Amino acid sequence: MTVEALIFDVFGTCVDWRTGVAREVAAATAAKGLQVDSVAFADAWRDLYQPRMEEIRSGGRTYVDLDVLHRENLDATLDGFGIAGHFDEEERAALNHAWEKLPPWPDVVPGLIRLKASRIIAPCSNGSIALMTRLARYGALPWDCILGAGIARAYKPDPRAYLASCEALKLEPAQVMLVAAHNNDLAAARACGLKTAFVARPQEHGIGQVTDLKASSHWDIVAADFPALSAHLDLRNHD
Amino acid sequence: MTVEALIFDVFGTCVDWRTGVAREVAAATAAKGLQVDSVAFADAWRDLYQPRMEEIRSGGRTYVDLDVLHRENLDATLDGFGIAGHFDEEERAALNHAWEKLPPWPDVVPGLIRLKASRIIAPCSNGSIALMTRLARYGALPWDCILGAGIARAYKPDPRAYLASCEALKLEPAQVMLVAAHNNDLAAARACGLKTAFVARPQEHGIGQVTDLKASSHWDIVAADFPALSAHLDLRNHD
Numbered sequence: 001m002t003v004e005a006l007i008f009d010v011f012g013t014c015v016d017w018r019t020g021v022a023r024e025v026a027a028a029t030a031a032k033g034l035q036v037d038s039v040a041f042a043d044a045w046r047d048l049y050q051p052r053m054e055e056i057r058s059g060g061r062t063y064v065d066l067d068v069l070h071r072e073n074l075d076a077t078l079d080g081f082g083i084a085g086h087f088d089e090e091e092r093a094a095l096n097h098a099w100e101k102l103p104p105w106p107d108v109v110p111g112l113i114r115l116k117a118s119r120i121i122a123p124c125s126n127g128s129i130a131l132m133t134r135l136a137r138y139g140a141l142p143w144d145c146i147l148g149a150g151i152a153r154a155y156k157p158d159p160r161a162y163l164a165s166c167e168a169l170k171l172e173p174a175q176v177m178l179v180a181a182h183n184n185d186l187a188a189a190r191a192c193g194l195k196t197a198f199v200a201r202p203q204e205h206g207i208g209q210v211t212d213l214k215a216s217s218h219w220d221i222v223a224a225d226f227p228a229l230s231a232h233l234d235l236r237n238h239d
Numbered sequence: 240m241t242v243e244a245l246i247f248d249v250f251g252t253c254v255d256w257r258t259g260v261a262r263e264v265a266a267a268t269a270a271k272g273l274q275v276d277s278v279a280f281a282d283a284w285r286d287l288y289q290p291r292m293e294e295i296r297s298g299g300r301t302y303v304d305l306d307v308l309h310r311e312n313l314d315a316t317l318d319g320f321g322i323a324g325h326f327d328e329e330e331r332a333a334l335n336h337a338w339e340k341l342p343p344w345p346d347v348v349p350g351l352i353r354l355k356a357s358r359i360i361a362p363c364s365n366g367s368i369a370l371m372t373r374l375a376r377y378g379a380l381p382w383d384c385i386l387g388a389g390i391a392r393a394y395k396p397d398p399r400a401y402l403a404s405c406e407a408l409k410l411e412p413a414q415v416m417l418v419a420a421h422n423n424d425l426a427a428a429r430a431c432g433l434k435t436a437f438v439a440r441p442q443e444h445g446i447g448q449v450t451d452l453k454a455s456s457h458w459d460i461v462a463a464d465f466p467a468l469s470a471h472l473d474l475r476n477h478d
Contacts, residue, residue: 067409120372120373120376122372128407128409129384129386129390129407129408130407130408130409132384133359133361133383133384133408134359136383136384137359137383143384144372144375144376145368145371145372145375145382145384145385146384146385147368150390150407151368151389151390168367168368168369168389169368169369169372170306170367170369
């Protein structure tokens with residue numbers, strides 16, 4: 001079956017969340033004269049991401065969207081850094097928008113423009129429609145539509161997140177390829193019948209990164225970046 | 240409150256469904272040597288649109304998306320034109336994609352590009368995500384995301400279609416403006432608290448059109464076309 005649509009993990013795969021969040025944290029804390037390691041803050045904020053979603057994936061909590069979880073995690077991280085008293089409700093709400101202001105990796109926008117010429121492209125992220133829409137405007141990500149948790153009301157790697165995205169496009173899973181920098185995301189998509197493409201992002205977690213440095217399985221495509229992914233797909237079509 | 244997002248009716252307001260559908264019907268029937276008034280066929284197909292959605296709005300039927308309703312209505316229209324025997328399942332499925340190949344009115348794409356520079360733009364249509372995504376690719380409609388019935392699982396003018404669209408963007412209804420060529424659509428949106436803009440499309444139903452030739456109420460904006468709407472909004476911001 002031909003790949004009719006490419007759906008993308010976003011945080012880490014398309015955008016550099018660590019740099020973007022650290023930048024917003026640095027600005028917000030500097031404005032208050034606070035000395036904070038903004039990169040460590042970004043990492044700590046992100047570290048709460050999986051455990052908080054797991055409460056929902058495991059059925060222990062009804063679905064709430066990622067903006068709500070990010071906000072809860074921000075409160076906890078401010079506590080952990082001992083600066084909770086410096087941020088009121090309005091300032092916390094403003095800082096939570098850091099996740100909408102993340103720089104795309106340099107190859108992403110030119111790559112997506114090429115990929116979009118012949119296939120539907122859409123995020124399949126755990127971010128909400130609101131978050132993904134504003135992030136796309138910030139980084140000029142030329143999505144055709146927004147898929148993922150926002151329409152599935154389920155968090156990856158829950159199969160419903162992938163399957164609802166395929167269903168929304170009226171495509172079979174085998175007609176859809178997930179593009180991700182995370183092997184576990186691709187494994188879950190493959191288990192649902194989707195095609196898979198791995199693009200390493202070896203600096204997602206900074207220069208000391210030890211995870212997802214390479215493909216851990218025989219994914220359908222392993223590409224160095226998004227333009228290379230486009231070239232791989234063009235070759236497949238000529239087979 | 241500032242208008243942060245513009246959401247658009249699509250069939251009739253953004254695209255010329257009558258010309259587009261008639262063109263696809265003409266091609267499909269000519270290929271079989273059939274003599275069919277393709278514009279009359281498009282009108283008949285569209286005439287079944289409201290009654291079929293009303294079955295769902297009234298609660299008499301569980302939500303199914305517009306592609307399903309379009310397909311049921313196609314079957315009925317082929318029957319009505321006495322040509323049902325000429326189209327098998329696969330050909331009917333192919334012809335149903337006519338609704339994804341509709342030309343935008345000439346002002347729409349340049350207008351949307353201008354409007355997108357300062358505000359979120361999204362369809363708030365009764366079409367599915369699949370339909371809206373492919374229609375956007377066909378006509379180069381530069382949406383930020385896809386809202387409307389596809390995310391609400393409810394058909395306009397059901398209030399849920401408008402309110403779910405606002406909620407998906409995390410905006411208050413008063414921060415969202417519906418743009419439509421249909422007064423009843425705007426009235427329903429206003430009742431939900433949204434801002435309203437009317438753009439007449441006096442040839443949606445051809446040269447003999449008698450409905451929606453002008454604004455029937457004091458909508459927030461009445462504009463001749465999408466670039467004029469953009470100019471109106473710019474003026475409001477300078478008030």
